Amino acid sequence: MTVPVRSLVPGLRRMCAPLRGGGLFLLVSLAALAAPQLGPWRPLFQGIDHLVATNSASSTDFDNLMVANALRVDLQDPDVRLFSTPRIDNYQANGRETAGRTVSRFLQNYHLQVAINANFFDPTGYYLPEGTPMIVRGLAISDGLQVSARTDASPTLLVDALNHAEIIANNEPAADTTGIHTAITGDYPLVVQGVNIGRKYLSAGGFIHGVNPRTAVGLSQDRRYLYLLTVDGRQPGYSDGAYDYETGAWLKLLGAHDAMNMDGGGSTTMSWQNSLGNPERLNKSSAVADSGKERTVGAHFGVFAKPLVGFVNTVLVQPDDTSAVILWNTPTPATSQVEYGLTGDYGQSSVLQTLAGTNHSVKLTGLKPDTGYFFRAISTVDANRYTSANLFFTTTNYVTRQVLVETTANWKYTHDTFDGTEWTAPQADEATWSGPGAGLLWVDARSTGPNEAVQPKGQELPGDPGNSGLPFLTYYFRTHFAFTGKAPNIVLHASAFVDDGAVFYLNGHEIYRLRMEDAPAPIANDSLAAGFPCEGDATCADEFSVGEALADFLINGDNVLAVEVHNYNARSADITFGLQLTAAVPRSAPAVLGISAAAGALSLNWTASGYVLQEAGSPDGPWSTVPGPITSGPYTPPGNQTTHYYRLKH
Helix, strand or coil: CCCCHHHHCHHHHHHEEECCCCCEEECCCHHHHCCCEECCCEEEECCEEEEEEEECCCECCECCCEEEEEEEEECCCCCCEEEECCCCCCCECCCECEECECHHHHHHHCCCCEEEECCCEECCCCCCCCCCEEEECCCEEECCEEEECCCCCCCEEEEECCCCEEEECCCCCCCCCCCEEEEEECCEEEEECCEECHHHHHHHCCHHHCCECEEEEEECCCCCEEEEEEECCCECCCECCECHHHHHHHHHHHCCCEEEECCCHHHCCEEEECCCCCEEECCCCHHHHHHCCCCCECCEEEEECCCCCCCCEEEEEEECCCEEEEEEEEEEEEEEEEEEECCCCCCEECCCEEEEEEEEEEEEECCCCCCEEEEEEEEEECCEEEECCCEEEECCCCEEEEEEECCCCEEEEECCCCCCCCCCCCCCCCCCCEEEEECCEEEECCCCCCCCCCCCCCCECCCCHHHCCCCCCEEEEEEEEEECCCCCCCEEEEEEEEECEEEEEECCEEEEEECCCCCCCCCCCCCCCCCCCCCCCCCCCEEEEECCCHHHHCCCEEEEEEEEEECCCCCCCEEEEEEEEEEEEECCCCCCEEEEEECCEEEEEECCCCCEEEEECCCCCCCEECCCCCCCCCECCCCCCCCCEEEEEC
16 A cells, blocks of 8 residues: 555655665654744843744644744833834824835834834835835824824724733724834734634635735733744745745744734744844844845834843943943943954953952043944853854044035036046046036926925936937036145045935045945946935935045145946936045144032043143152053042142153
8 A cells, every 4th residue: 555645744745755775764753743843931131032943844734834923022121112114204094104124224223122123014125225215005003193083994003102902803893002102904804802814714715815925913811922023935955835834833932812914925933132143043044045135114113121130230421532441230230341452353352350349330542533333242240251242333533523515515527438538637638518607506407396395406417319318327426626734544424315326435445335236246337326325316314424445546736536327227307426535634632621519529531641640749740650550540649638739640
């Protein structure tokens, strides 16, 4: 008798292998027949835990190869706060409701700790520019303000300001939203009062009910825990995706009593704020696997929470230009040390302070101004070594600012093709170029006329007569500016009005790309911009800074800034360019020595780094360095002194 393998164990199709002599070898193990595997809950933040779950065999409600990520949010934690996508500027119901963002950018912009994609939305283009106006489908409320109105009976999560939450499986008639602080809406319910109803969608057909990446939200029966779930998919050999009934089964395993399916597919994304404060994806998005980047979505859902409490707590940084003081506390006395460096590998350490204490202060010296440093605080008790997370700070920079190029500056311009030429070099011939013309320089061939919000309008550029007067795909610009006072660590700050993308050159050297393919990809006359600004027009400025290579590129005397501006597509009706360029030149900050009195004791403080404290019995000296030496305040002089003098020496 021959029994089909699939009828014996439905989920073991992938585990069959051919034998040399014919037939099949069936590998059956207890592990293969076991239920899906839930990893342990691991705390990410106070009130937020994370787990990874996997399935590789069929068992009741599970049939596909799956990797799932789940977050458990404790709604009783007093510091947990929920947040959904707020209204866009110049909000208009059913027209301009939210600004499209990737989930990671949403998390970063609002300083959230975790975030997922939420409601369906329009337009549904996969990789629209950040900030694209969106319309959200279904009820959405953010910080107590309605963003999108209810449109049908779709399931909805309602949460008030005290985190009392409810998932309404059938929002018909419309639930009362008085006092609701946060609301998001799914497409259909998955778990209703503890019952997984996902199998009923199998007969409905349609792409959405097939095996897909999934985003879902669930709530425990006691309404204490909110569950955020993503199931990865469309990645053979890693994770295929889930049917609706499988998604519901995951949520029940997690502890959900009610749950709903959210927007999913390539939009499925779960992001968290890592120890450096940057967004990092917890799941493996199919869109990222396919294109290398997240999709832009119009609705998001995130959570604010506090960091976990450990042995090394409340790490604070007081940065200066060439130094920084790192402060932290520990529950019991311990030693103090800081590892730091320009990368996450650190490479440098402060001197170990062996005197144990609970309040720790370490001063790092010899740093570069306006520079980012990775660091971690270290405390040791007996043989136990405790560290903070990998953290980051940026030193300050005492600077003077020089405006090098005004927004209304004059530029030479042309639309000729310069592929393979040295048109960006200072000595390049400008004789055949048009102009000069004052910024903003622009073309707008729309039948409705130029956008009046693009200001200040300067020189109008010629359109392409062979293309109905539409802009040429690429325009080239050059301007000269004078500079004196070259010094190390100069930074250029640009406030640019660019529609759509641009490449910037200083004295023949490329210094920045804005919405263009990343370097080292070559840029040619027919290269297209990778996106467009603001809401499609240059109505807001792109701000960016450049500094690392300027020590070689910026010169005392005449400098040439060259820019090529590219359109987003060949049928675009407008193009715009102009910028203000400012130089931030480091300067020395004078030290200020101050004295204060509290509780009968004097305290000396000073604001600049690189100094040591000296003392004398009279203003004329002799002066001597205070033992230590003392390089940072506060310093409390001995109480047995009468008249005494102090000064700072560089």
